[in-house]
Amino acid sequence: MKLACIADDFTGATDLANNLVRAGMRVVQTIGVPADAAPVDADAVVVALKSRTIAATEAVAESLAALRWLLSLAPGDAAPQVYFKYCSTFDSTAQGNIGPVSEALMDALGCALTIATPAFPDNGRSVFKGHLFVGDVLLSESGMQHHPLTPMTDPNLVRVLQSQCTRPVGLVEYRTVLAGAQAIRQRLDALRAAGTGLAIVDAVTNEDLMRIGEAVAELPLVTAGSGLATGLPPRWGFAPNEQAARLPAVRGRQAIVAGSCSVMTNCQVRAFIDAGGAALAIDPLRQADGADVVGEALAWAREHLAHAPVLIYSTAEAGAVKAVQQRLGAQHAGELVERCLADVACGLVELGVGQLVVAGGETSGACVQALGIESLQIGPQIDPGVPWCHAHSTVARGGLHVALKSGNFGGADFFSRAFGVLAASPAR
Ligand SMILES: Nc1ncnc2c1ncn2[C@@H]1O[C@H](COP(=O)(O)OP(=O)(O)O)[C@@H](O)[C@H]1O
Numbered sequence: 001m002k003l004a005c006i007a008d009d010f011t012g013a014t015d016l017a018n019n020l021v022r023a024g025m026r027v028v029q030t031i032g033v034p035a036d037a038a039p040v041d042a043d044a045v046v047v048a049l050k051s052r053t054i055a056a057t058e059a060v061a062e063s064l065a066a067l068r069w070l071l072s073l074a075p076g077d078a079a080p081q082v083y084f085k086y087c088s089t090f091d092s093t094a095q096g097n098i099g100p101v102s103e104a105l106m107d108a109l110g111c112a113l114t115i116a117t118p119a120f121p122d123n124g125r126s127v128f129k130g131h132l133f134v135g136d137v138l139l140s141e142s143g144m145q146h147h148p149l150t151p152m153t154d155p156n157l158v159r160v161l162q163s164q165c166t167r168p169v170g171l172v173e174y175r176t177v178l179a180g181a182q183a184i185r186q187r188l189d190a191l192r193a194a195g196t197g198l199a200i201v202d203a204v205t206n207e208d209l210m211r212i213g214e215a216v217a218e219l220p221l222v223t224a225g226s227g228l229a230t231g232l233p234p235r236w237g238f239a240p241n242e243q244a245a246r247l248p249a250v251r252g253r254q255a256i257v258a259g260s261c262s263v264m265t266n267c268q269v270r271a272f273i274d275a276g277g278a279a280l281a282i283d284p285l286r287q288a289d290g291a292d293v294v295g296e297a298l299a300w301a302r303e304h305l306a307h308a309p310v311l312i313y314s315t316a317e318a319g320a321v322k323a324v325q326q327r328l329g330a331q332h333a334g335e336l337v338e339r340c341l342a343d344v345a346c347g348l349v350e351l352g353v354g355q356l357v358v359a360g361g362e363t364s365g366a367c368v369q370a371l372g373i374e375s376l377q378i379g380p381q382i383d384p385g386v387p388w389c390h391a392h393s394t395v396a397r398g399g400l401h402v403a404l405k406s407g408n409f410g411g412a413d414f415f416s417r418a419f420g421v422l423a424a425s426p427a428r
Pocket residue numbers: 147148149259260261262265284314315316320321324325333334335336337338359360361362363364405406407408
C-alpha cells in the first residue's frame with residue numbers, strides 16, 4: 001500500500017477513490033473502520049468517515065482509529081503516505097474539524113509540517129494567494145456561505161485554518177508552485193524551519209497539482225481535497241487505466257435521493273423536474289410534526305418506479321432552509337432530514353431499486369450507513385468527482401449500484417444522465 005487515506009465524508013471518499021482509480025491505482029474503500037485487519041491487496045485504501053460536522057474531539061478520535069487501522073495493514077518499513085481528504089470547498093465549522101484532525105494526525109505521525117491543498121481544478125476549485133475560488137467567484141460568494149451545516153463566509157484559507165489550529169499556518173504562493181517541485185520543497189523547508197506547521201498551497205491547474213505531488217514525496221502526511229490525488233500516483237509509476245472502472249452488470253429500478261441544499265443540487269433538482277421527471281419533495285416541518293413522511297414517499301414511489309427514475313428530495317433554497325432551521329435548530333433539522341432520507345433509501349431498495357444516486361455528503365453518509373454498506377468498488381465516472389460504485393448491502397440482496405454525489409458536483413442534467421452512463425459502461 002502506497003497511500004493510506006482518511007476521508008471526512010462519504011461523497012468525498014468516493015471522489016478521492018475515483019481520482020486514484022482513474023490515475024491507475026487499485027483502491028479499496030471502506031465505510032468506517034473495519035473491525036478486522038485482514039490483508040488488503042490494494043495500492044491505496046480509503047477509509048470513509050462521517051466526521052466533518054461532528055464534535056472535534058470525536059472527529060479526532062475516529063480519524064486516529066482510522067489511522068491505526070490503516071497503519072496496521074502495512075507494518076514494518078513500508079509506511080504508506082497518509083492522505084487526509086476534506087472538501088474542496090474547505091467545509092468546516094468554527095471548531096474544525098480540518099485543523100484539529102490534521103494536527104492530531106501530525107502528532108501521531110511525528111510530522112513537523114504538512115500541506116493543505118483543497119484545489120480541484122476539474123471542478124473549478126482553485127486557490128490563489130491563499131484564497132479559495134469556486135469557478136469565478138470567491139468561496140464566500142459561491143453559495144457556500146448558506147450551507148446548512150458548514151457555512152463558509154471567509155475565503156482566506158490561511159485565516160480559516162489558523163482559527164482551527166494551534167500551530168502557525170503559512171502559505172506556499174502561486175509563483176513558487178509555478179517554479180516547480182524543487183522550489184516548492186525549498187519553500188516548505190523554509191516554513192518548517194521557521195516553525196510553521198501547516199501550509200496552504202496555491203494551485204490553479206492540474207499541472208500545479210502534479211508539481212505539488214512531486215514536491216511532497218517525503219511528507220508522511222498530506223491534507224487536501226481530492227485534486228491532489230491526481231498528482232501523487234505518477235510518483236510511484238502508476239498510469240491511467242480504464243479497466244479499473246468495470247462493475248458487475250446493472251439490475252433493478254432507478255432512484256435519486258437528494259438531501260443537499262447546495263446551489264448545484266438545487267439546479268439539478270429543477271432540471272430533472274423541468275424535464276418531466278417524477279419527483280417528490282419532503283417537508284421537514286411536516287416530518288417534525290409527526291407526519292409519516294417516509295411512508296407517504298414510499299407509497300408514491302411504488303406508483304412511479306416501474307416507469308423511470310424517481311427523485312425524492314428535501315433540497316431547498318437558502319431561505320426555506322433557514323425557516324426550517326429557525327424552528328428546529330440547524331443540527332436537529334439536519335439529523336431529522338438525514339434520518340428520513342436514509343429510511344427512504346432503504347425503502348426504495350426494498351422496492352427493487354438497484355441503481356441509487358444520493359446527493360449530499362452528510363445525506364450519503366446517513367444512507368450508506370442505513371443500507372449496511374461496508375465497502376465500495378469504484379466504477380465509471382459520471383462527472384468529475386462522482387463515480388458509480390458497486391456495494392454489498394445488508395438491505396440489497398444481490399448488490400447495489402450507488403453514486404454518491406457531492407452537493408456542488410455534477411452538471412445540471414446529472415440526475416437524468418447518470419443512469420445512462422452506467423448502462424453504457426461495460427460490465428465485469
Ligand atoms: N429542507 C431542509 N431544511 C433543513 N435542512 C436540510 C434540508 N434538506 C437537507 N437538509 C440538511 O442539510 C444538510 C446537507 O448536507 P449534505 O447532505 O452534506 O449536502 P452537501 O453535499 O450539499 O454538503 C444535511 O444535514 C441535510 O439533512
